[in-house]
Amino acid sequence: MVTSPNQIVAQEEGVPSYAKWGKLAMQETKKRYSNAEIIDYLYIGKESQGENSVEKFKLWLKKEDREFGVYIDITFHSETEEVISIEFEETDR
Secondary structure, X not given: OOOOHHHHXXXXXXXXXXXHHHHHHHHHHHHHOOOOEEEEXXXXXXXXXXXXEEEEEEEEEEEOOEEEEEEEEEEEEOOOOOEEEEEEEEEOO
8 A cells, every 4th residue: 555645644633632641641540550451541621721731531440340430630731741740530430
């Protein structure tokens, strides 16, 4: 298959802007909940807070017989994309 430069650009544009933050959310969740399996992923959205932005996700995890959700908020500097904090909050829903 031969691809043209236009097709490559279209593929790059098809990657959502939050993809790298979602990957980070999953990596950090796996570190924090090493014995749990991530079984679902939801991108909630992005909020701007002055110079910072917050990318919000919800992951659904399974550990043995228990399933639970984890909200992950990744706060970063909007211009430099330096991570400021990653917050986790468990939920039963």
